[in-house]
Amino acid sequence: xxxxxxxxxxxxxxxxxxxxxxxxxxxxxxxxxxxxxxxxxxxxxxxxxxxxxxxxxxxxxxxxxxxxxxxxxxxxxxxxxxxxxxxxxxxxxxxxxxxxxxxxxxxxxxxxxxxxxxxxxxxxxxxxxxxxxxxxxxxxxxxxxxxxxxxxxxxxxxxxxxxxxxxxxxxxxxxxxxxxxxxxxxxxxxxxxxxxxxxxxxxxxxxxxxxxxxxxxxxxxxxxxxxxxxxxxxxxxxxxxxxxxxxxxxxxxxxxxxxxxxxxxxxxxxxxxxxxxxxxxxxxxxxxxxxxxxxxxxxxxxxxxxxxxxxxxxxxxxxxxxxxxxxxxxxxxxxxxxxxxxxxxxxxxxxxxxxxxxxxxxxxxxxxxxxxxxxxxxxxxxxxxx
Amino acid sequence: xxxxxxxxxxxxxxxxxxxxxxxxxxxxxxxxxxxxxxxxxxxxxxxxxxxxxxxxxxxxxxxxxxxxxxxxxxxxxxxxxxxxxxxxxxxxxxxxxxxxxxxxxxxxxxxxxxxxxxxxxxxxxxxxxxxxxxxxxxxxxxxxxxxxxxxxxxxxxxxxxxxxxxxxxxxxxxxxxxxxxxxxxxxxxxxxxxxxxxxxxxxxxxxxxxxxxxxxxxxxxxxxxxxxxxxxxxxxxxxxxxxxxxxxxxxxxxxxxxxxxxxxxxxxxxxxxxxxxxxxxxxxxxxxxxxxxxxxxxxxxxxxxxxxxxxxxxxxxxxxxxxxxxxxxxxxxxxxxxxxxxxxxxxxxxxxxxxxx
Numbered sequence: 001x002x003x004x005x006x007x008x009x010x011x012x013x014x015x016x017x018x019x020x021x022x023x024x025x026x027x028x029x030x031x032x033x034x035x036x037x038x039x040x041x042x043x044x045x046x047x048x049x050x051x052x053x054x055x056x057x058x059x060x061x062x063x064x065x066x067x068x069x070x071x072x073x074x075x076x077x078x079x080x081x082x083x084x085x086x087x088x089x090x091x092x093x094x095x096x097x098x099x100x101x102x103x104x105x106x107x108x109x110x111x112x113x114x115x116x117x118x119x120x121x122x123x124x125x126x127x128x129x130x131x132x133x134x135x136x137x138x139x140x141x142x143x144x145x146x147x148x149x150x151x152x153x154x155x156x157x158x159x160x161x162x163x164x165x166x167x168x169x170x171x172x173x174x175x176x177x178x179x180x181x182x183x184x185x186x187x188x189x190x191x192x193x194x195x196x197x198x199x200x201x202x203x204x205x206x207x208x209x210x211x212x213x214x215x216x217x218x219x220x221x222x223x224x225x226x227x228x229x230x231x232x233x234x235x236x237x238x239x240x241x242x243x244x245x246x247x248x249x250x251x252x253x254x255x256x257x258x259x260x261x262x263x264x265x266x267x268x269x270x271x272x273x274x275x276x277x278x279x280x281x282x283x284x285x286x287x288x289x290x291x292x293x294x295x296x297x298x299x300x301x302x303x304x305x306x307x308x309x310x311x312x313x314x315x316x317x318x319x320x321x322x323x324x325x326x327x328x329x330x331x332x333x334x335x336x337x338x339x340x341x342x343x344x345x346x347x348x349x350x351x352x353x354x355x356x357x358x359x360x361x362x363x364x365x366x367x368x369x370x371x372x373x374x375x376x377x378x379x380x381x382x383x384x385x386x
Numbered sequence: 387x388x389x390x391x392x393x394x395x396x397x398x399x400x401x402x403x404x405x406x407x408x409x410x411x412x413x414x415x416x417x418x419x420x421x422x423x424x425x426x427x428x429x430x431x432x433x434x435x436x437x438x439x440x441x442x443x444x445x446x447x448x449x450x451x452x453x454x455x456x457x458x459x460x461x462x463x464x465x466x467x468x469x470x471x472x473x474x475x476x477x478x479x480x481x482x483x484x485x486x487x488x489x490x491x492x493x494x495x496x497x498x499x500x501x502x503x504x505x506x507x508x509x510x511x512x513x514x515x516x517x518x519x520x521x522x523x524x525x526x527x528x529x530x531x532x533x534x535x536x537x538x539x540x541x542x543x544x545x546x547x548x549x550x551x552x553x554x555x556x557x558x559x560x561x562x563x564x565x566x567x568x569x570x571x572x573x574x575x576x577x578x579x580x581x582x583x584x585x586x587x588x589x590x591x592x593x594x595x596x597x598x599x600x601x602x603x604x605x606x607x608x609x610x611x612x613x614x615x616x617x618x619x620x621x622x623x624x625x626x627x628x629x630x631x632x633x634x635x636x637x638x639x640x641x642x643x644x645x646x647x648x649x650x651x652x653x654x655x656x657x658x659x660x661x662x663x664x665x666x667x668x669x670x671x672x673x674x675x676x677x678x679x680x681x682x683x684x685x686x687x688x689x690x691x692x693x694x695x696x697x698x699x700x701x702x703x704x705x706x707x708x709x710x711x712x713x714x715x716x717x718x719x720x721x722x723x724x725x726x727x728x729x730x731x732x733x734x735x736x737x738x739x740x741x742x743x
Contacts, residue, residue, distance in 0.1 A: 002547035002559070015575075027547045046617075059598070062578035131691030137616075137673045141595050141603065145614040148680040150605060152529030154519050160605050160612050160677050162595050163528050164517030165573060172711075174539045179712040181546035182392040188553045195715050202711035205694050208530060209708045213427040214413055215680050216695065216706040221414075222679050231506055231527050234413040239506065241515060241525050248525055250510035252502075275415075312507040314525050316516045317580050317587070325511070328496030331570050332581065344581035346574045349537075349567035350544045353560050 001028025002352060006184070009034060009086055010067070011095035011107075013041045015166050016124045016138070016200065018063045020173030021094055024180070026348035026357050029092070031067040032373065033364070034083060040071065040366040056363075062345050064363035065335045071367030074105050082379040083107075088116050089377060092180055096124040099134050109195045120183045122196040124172050129197070138200045143168040147204045152211065152233050156225040172203040228285040237281035241314055242289050247297040248314035251304075256284060262303055265291040330356070337362035387428060388542045389457070391710035391719050396432040397735065398726070399448060405436065405728040418703045419727060427707050429725035430698045436729030439470045448472070450739050453480045457545055461489040464499055474560045485548040487541055487561035494562075503565050508533040512569040517576065517597055521589045537568035591645040592652060600640035601647035605677055611660030616673035620647070626670035627663070629654040699724030 006029040010021040018033075018041070025031040035041055043060045070086070072079040084107075087093060093112060095102055102108045102123075109121045126138025136142070141162055144150055149167075150160035179196035187193060205212065211223060211234055223233035229240035231252075238251040238259060251259075256277050260268030267287045271277065277284065292300060297313050304311045320326050333347035341362065348357040374380045390396040400406050405421075406429070412422035435451070437444040449472075452458055458477060460467060467473045467488070474486045491503020501507065509515055509527045519526030540563055548559035570577065576587055579598055587597035593604030595614070602615045602623060615623070620640055624632035631650050635643060655663055660676045667674035676682075683689050696709040703724060710719040 002544070002551045004551075006550075023543060027544070058579040058582050059575040062574050127688055128692050131688040133686075133688035136675075139616045139673050141605075141614050141616045142673060142675045145605065145612075145675050145677040146683060146686075148678060148683050149530075150612075150614075150677055151679050154523065154526045154529075158519070158523070159593070159607055161519055161526065162605060162614070163532075164519075164589070164594065164596055165514070165576065166596070167528075167532070167572075170536075170572060171539070174536070174543065175711050177543050178388055178392070178539070178546065179714060181543060181550060182712075183714060185546060185549050185553065188550065197713040197716070198711055199692070201688075202692060202694060205692075205708055206711040207535060210413070210424060210427050211530070212680065213705065213707040214416060214423065217423060218414055218416060220681060220684070222681060225529070229524065230529065232529050232531075241506075241510060241527060243524055248510075250506050250515075250527075252504045252506045278414075308502075310502050310504045310507060312501075312510045314510040314515055315513055317513045317577065320511065320513045323498075323511075325492055325496045325498035325566075329493050329564075329567055329570070331567060343578070345578040346570055349540055349563060349571040351562040352544065352548070354562075 001357075003028040006030065006092065007090045008032070008092040008094060009083075009090040011093070011097065011102075012124065013096065014043050014046075015059075015063060015140070015169035016172045017094050017096035017176070018043070018173070019170055020124075020176040020180075021067065022063055022065070023174070023177050023348070024092070025066040026359070027350070027352075028357075032086065032369070033064065033067050033069045034074075034086075035069055035071050035366055037071045037073050037367065040069070044366070058343075061335075061337075061343050061363045065343075065345060066359040066361045067364060068369040068373065069364035069366055070370055070373050074107070080105070082374070084115055085379055086373070086377055087112060087119070090116065090119060091184065092120045092122065094122050094124075094176070094180075096138070098138070099125055099129055113193065116193070118187055118191065118193040120180050120187065120194055120196060122176050122180050123198075124176055125197070125199050127201045128199040133201075140166040140168045140200075143200045143204050147201060147208070148212075149204060149208060151223055152208075152225065153230070154225065155230045156227040167207070168200045168204045171207050172198050172200045175203050175206070226285065227282045228289055236278035237284040238288055240285060242285075242292045244292050244297045244300060245295055249292060249297050249300050250312045250314055251288075252310035254309050254311075258307070259288070259309065262307055262309065263288075263291060263300070267291075333358060333360075335360050335362040338365055338368050387430065387432070388538070388710070389545065390431040391712070391721060394457075397451065397731065398429065398432050398434045399439075399451075400434055400436050400728055402436040402438050402729065405434070409728065418699070418705060418724075421725065421727070423705060426699070426703075426705060426725045430707065431721035431723045432726060433731035433735070434726035434728055435732055435735050439472070445470060445472070447736070447739070449480055451735070452477055452484065454739075454742070455481065455484060456549065457485045457487065459487045459489075459541065459545070461503070463503075464490055464494045478558065478560075481558070483552055483556065483558040485545055485552065485559050485561065487545050487548075487563070489537055489541060490562070490564045492566045493564045498566075505531040505533045505565075508565045508569055512566060512573065513576075514569060514573060516589065517573070517587065518594070519589060520594045521591045523589070532572065533565040533569045536572050537563055537565045540568050540571070590648060592648045601644035602651050604648060606652055606655050608655045608660045608663055609658050612677035613655070613660045613663050613667075614675055614677055615651075615667065618672045622670065623651075623672060626667050626672050627651075627654060628666075693718065696720050696722065698722055
């Protein structure tokens, strides 16, 4: 495994930090979640769509597979001492508390560095350490909303539309992993630890770097979503998803005149000026949308695919999982919790040396590994002394 | 680019004449020198070496470069690197400890392996387009190239982890990724829930924010402007908004009856502008915010405080872009060097090869 023998102590909750820790675990690191006794990671109880596994949310199980759980009350000096002993052994520390919390606990970077000078100390916050928003809740939808992101998806006549996956959390977690790994690599060369910081706001701005750069340099013109089948605010017709007689068809970049020929849609052939494909994209897409209703997705694909037009059917999960192209990926992973419960989730998307990274270990129950970790790291004596 | 942001030296190998196809791909017809602003945005802080991989001589030079490299990355369709003799097995003979990383569209097996790995198509096939927008909308793609970006992110993660292993164990690595696997991983919460319930995620009828989350999660129109409200108990929300009708819904119905509840909220918010509501909500500790566009965001002190913008390039070709979102030892990682013109570094690199050989 790539990250064999790397020990990660993870204080983070919800999705941003934990999704980063999951990727480290996927690649072979040992991840110990430090959780509050009684309730643990708030995500355990996050009640989603009424689907629960063992009284806990399915998403908790998805995010926390292949980790260990150590419950400790950070406000209790005994527990805090034990956690500090663990930190002394760790390669990486992760947290996503709001600014000030780790300082109050005496677990901020400056203090931790005294215990473990070569640690990679990493943190995710919402809006950076400086500035008037620093104490606002770092929650995915809110970050999508303040960052301008919601003006990029869906049609122009709809209200701002958030992306339906927690994209800010996931990207911030991914950036944190990049920072952690780069610093670990550096540590092996220079012997020095490091502080890695990522804010959700910076991550979601970075995510928009292509279109934001356009905005910065074109006189701050705001993006205008296409009124018809919007795919990307900055891309010309036909880019978008269209309804057909029986389903949908996705069309990426393509030559409008060629499309007109292939689809026998004569009106499209009139748009021979390429600049019109952007400036008149709504008009063009409207013609296309009406035309594509006349036949089935399969029929259109049979015409377009042999001509190397970038097109595709549009699948929901029910149809996706029946596709051979999905099955060959063997993306599904069965994990088993300590209580013997089996859950199907997705595996790590990275393949190393021809091997998929598969671990069958399910998410831990709260404090499941306390005894084992106490023994292994010799933490009990601290406890019994008091 | 992320590896370059973090301090690596990145040399782009480009086809003579045209180079990276992205050089000719412009959005809003914005150009700097002979390449698009888009190309400049993605390729800051890199070098360019023009080489024709169909020419034996050029391939020989590239092989000499690879012999000195730590990492090779490519995203050709399956089979191309084998044809030019630069597949992992061949490269490993030149440089045993190389980290060789490749991205395909759909993996190297199965009926989709030769399909074009284009972002919108990947979104469409992966189920993602049924997660955003409202129930009666057609499938709604993400308005950013999510498959490309998330897969690039995974690539950087794997390359860095492999570099760590190489340092500790002295072995190279072969990393394979596909846009499809990355996009499925991105949906891991939704997919895991789907596997365990066998029920398709459903977008709410109004104000959809996330298919798995109860009311009020979503964005709402007010008398002036939009606000978003994240997870909150209905009774707390009812008090914060002064909306008694909301209190009639029991909390355990917050998912099941989310369409009804959201309708009530919509109606209630019509009477006052966005700042009024956000103020009330934040005072009660409810997770809510105004919805901004980029112009509004740019005016906020909180945005200025981040110093997220950096100037790249010089003189006529100077432009503003975002910086790397990662800070190390409280330092922001800036990279003011512009993207290279095609083949800009051929001479320098050739000299380096000849002097260090």
